Amino acid sequence: MLGSITAILQFLLGYIVSPGGFGFSRWLFGFVDIVSLPVLIPLLIYTVLFIFRGFSGDADFANFALLWLIPVAALRAISWSALSDPILLVIVPVLWIALAVGIPFFINLMMSRFIWYTAIPLILCILILPVVAAGAYWAFFSQQTLLGVLMVFVAIVPLSLSITFDILRK
8 A cells, every 4th residue: 555655656746856867867866766765665664664563473574665666666667668668667677676675685684693794794785785776777778788787787686695595495
């Protein structure tokens, strides 16, 4: 339900950042409106609910974020399909999934065995992952395909590790 409300609000309000050319404003537009913030909002809300014990039973960051993104993705797919832009229709949903699973992967690693010298790199990974995802959007938009592919690869690594560890646990 919260994802539906977010999708409707994003549709009615439009974009927050006005995209400029190919520089920092385009990256900021990608970070805030396209790639990172739509995934960070449910993760932050989940964190608040988790702290105040708003959940009963088993729920996790990744499931909450992925379920939240379904109505957002559906509404965005409808509006983006008119543009016929493969960056928006293919790369952005992949980056959303990579962020929605990658950030909780690092959080779960940190929560499972908290050691201060491993917490610092994990926190840096949590902070860097959304920046890299927005950078991938910017690189593809700027037609720097090799850089975009490398950034998407970096964003997908935590997703791949999370899936691999889940398979190995079973």
